[in-house]
Amino acid sequence: MDTTTHEPAAGNRKRLALLTLGAIGVVYGDIGTSPLYAFREALAQCADDGITRGEILGVLSLALWALIIVVTVKYVLFLSRADNNGEGGVLSLMALARRATQGKWPIVVVLGAMGAALFFGDAIITPALSVLSAVEGLRTVPGFQQVMTSPVVLMLTAAILIGLFAIQSRGTASVASLFGPVCAVWFVTLAGLGVWHIMDAPKVLLAFNPLYAVDFLAGHGVAGLFVLGAVFLTVTGAEALIADMGHFGRLPIQIGWLSFVWPALSLNYLGQGALALSGQRAAEAAGQPFANADWFFLMAPDSLRAPLVILATLATIIASQAVITGAYSLTQQAIALGLLPRLTIRQTSAAQIGQIYIPLVNWLLLLGVLILVGTFRSSSAMAAAYGIAVTGTMVVTTCLAFIIVWRAWGWTIELAVLFIAPFLIIDLIFFGANILRVAEGGWVPLMVASAMALIIFTWMRGRRTALRRSGENGVAMEEVAKALSRHPPVLVDGVAVFLTSDTAYAPSALLHNLKHNKALHRTNLILAVRTAEAPHIVPGKRLEVQRIDEHFVRATLHYGYMDVIDVPSDLGREEGLLAQRGGTSFFVGRNAIRRASRPVLPGWMTMLYAFLHRNSADPVVWFNIPANRVVELGSQVEL
Template structure:
């Protein structure tokens, strides 16, 4: 869902003739965008997991157990579930929770409400992740300054927070300019990052080769069996190793399944495994040294301390770049998710700006950008350290993973037509694993896990209020509607005053006369020479080609209905797309003599009708702050007339 959409409107996954060099190039791009979040997890994941078991001291079995849990989380959750299984559950090459929702809704048909509810929940939880990721990753990288020899003692909390805030503010400020100019550097920088962390890990494994025994899962099982509730807290922290796994499917439309799998197996997975093993070997060696010297052993910032003193400043600088790239991927992911939610009718129209003439996926939403920045700054100033913030991270991600697994079951059962027993047999282990991780993270609600839950609850409330409010308005419009065919027949018998030019009426239901048309006839008592009743539909697929965009039906000599169909990742352009008339269809469009009529009803709250009064006010706020339809549909403002009436919700 990040930058880099293919300009053809088709996923790389859908092009079977893609060459090997192109696949490698896409894999490099995927490393820079898809794996940024999970690639920066070694900064804090092992340290935080070990912290949870350090309340009564740390021994060798705990280091081995935590490390084994981390490695098997990467194997089971990321490699098997996401890279091998879920990358195949794509919607014409597109992935992510809302793309999967669209696929599930198509499979269920009229029973699609459950898929819509799951998709809305997953989208709501994603926004919690989008706020926490930049704050946690950048803050953890800046904290690496404390490990620098010579100056580490002078780095206090105020300096760390100030530098973190400056980096984050700069990151969000530059979003309006787009990332096309710097995105080409993402891949090379992240490749350097993975080579560096993998090399560091390999170096320390050589010091303690026995650490390789943790590849056996019995160390993880033994740890959980002997640590009771503490083991669950550790498991919640271990989940930090797999945060960012959702990006593997969310960005499939930009890079394709094969390049993502290639990047994971050839570089990212080995580098992460080596780094975690190296951190474990380094910690085990430090434990043995402390026991031999009779000094207490304390949990430390193992990631940065692994690097030799002379190389550590370079590692800190590289980690800052890597966390900025990881944050960029989540931010652009939030933009894309919001665009999909708008197209699917889950959120009101918001202003969407294209930041690249060549890549349609590079978009910028000002309102989402500044809301994310506000949330990120609140988290940084309130939690003040990556350790305090780590507890807030897992719940949003695990919740989204549970939703994704449920949607995947609907797809494999009803879309792929797997037998029920086979679908349950394959999906249940993933769901059980997700629920275990979710339960482990729920235990940390008091420590900070409430933050993403509150964010998700607010977003879910907004989605529910918008969907319900729009439903009430739509029912009102249907009650007031007149069949277009009946109106056309009546006007042909008693024609009103005619004016030259074309009138375009935007409406949700092309079979009924739009309210703006009825008001125009009632108040202005005129009818244009040519009248197009235009309805905009969103398909359950990411993109709709231009040749399938327009469907036109002649009602009579005066009226025609036009349906413009867009994919949930397309940006509507009504004036331009009305030019794609089907072959043999006459659609005279003189821009100088064309007027657009839009129905805009005034919303009136009512305590005893429709929604509760407090929800009415939320809906009115959302509608007031929605993007002007002329801007959203790219209609020239000077050509628009708005007509409507009062609606009680």
């Protein structure tokens, strides 16, 4: 009796502990490396006329309350509950909001596209900044100051980043088990260093008083906004808390943050503040000016500095890996939701569906990362570029959350506004503070996000226009079926599957086949593949079938935006559909985009859409259809 009662609970506790450890390794890698540079960069914004005790406590208070309000309250306690069947992230929120508004609010898609575009701007900065800041720590190791010149630091950083991106095609399943333990050691180290130095200046605990943050902002004017923009570096990576919910679940992420990560980060920032207070007091006693420094690495004694740099480098590699895989997942979702053209996606693990590799995204990210490292050449110069993309994404997330609590959760609009407004005001303040740093480097994520937004907009508008033009020139499927029943062509054995985007009209491949081969299969399946606004669709509920007549069947396959598409397998679940004499052939239409004599799109947009369409992934591979069973027939669409 006791065994059956307690064993499941023990098993659940063990599974929860493993998921929490995994979340610590993947979800918190980005925000966990912020202590390397966040406090230093925030303090640097008020260092021109010397750093005072009040400024140290004010900056530290801003950092601590940013962690409390933005990460703990907004993301961990609130947004983690706004999930789409367990999945989180900006596109999952978009899908949930679009479902709640029945797809009638274009602003929902606009917000989702903006969030996705801004994420890619963030994705090239995180690896560059985090790895570069860790390698720069070698300069604090005794005996390395002269050796670690700027070219050496840049070369070592580039070598680490190239190696990291080069191994992506092999998958991360073999090393992912190390992420959790390494990050656990990292956070224990953060907490230990913090506690050690808090003892040197216990007054640093006064920073928990929010009045220090308020007084600092009130007394520094515009300069305070620059500091606020740098303070935001403490919460970069918070989006990962909801983006990775599908992998670990809400509870492990909440437990990991509340019981382990948040205390470790807070203790480390307090330790850095205490070290700065001690340094400021000593400089004041000696009558010398107090200079800002690399506070994180100075917390470690000289003998442990080198091991700390190695551990920090490992932590930044893990943080970079989390962003890279996040870019793959976001791209996969964007493709499924129709925001981007199909790209080649490779599964890197037979056991985990989420383990994917997208070659084009990988090498474009690496190119962007290396350009950033070579252009800015230091983590301090690059830090200004970091906040805009993240704050922009947070504003988008909050706006989508408002739509969800109002339309999906059924709150009154007054209650929804009252609840969401404080979060949105804080996000907008942080966004405004970071906008001030556009000239210093903030233009980088904005440029990347603008390019991605242009691609998304062009693809969505071009695809919608192409579908409309095809429909204008199309023939209703019922009319074709009736005409063929009156004048039947030669019938051949087997099943023909015609892939189309609109089952109401006869696919161009069907019409071309009739025109040139003058033959018809005994069973013809007019098939559309749709992506639902849910992450997963149960395999048994994916297929909808409607018979038109004895030779034609209309069918729709529904997939979640995180499902792996396998058309033959899912069609095979319908008994008797494909199991016929003569086998099954798949007919795929290849549309060539041409500029019409009376264009419906601007010339540049038609050219860009044609380029994206021409270079999208092979639909045969995308739908997982065996190549030896495919017949391709081409047609033209004039835009």
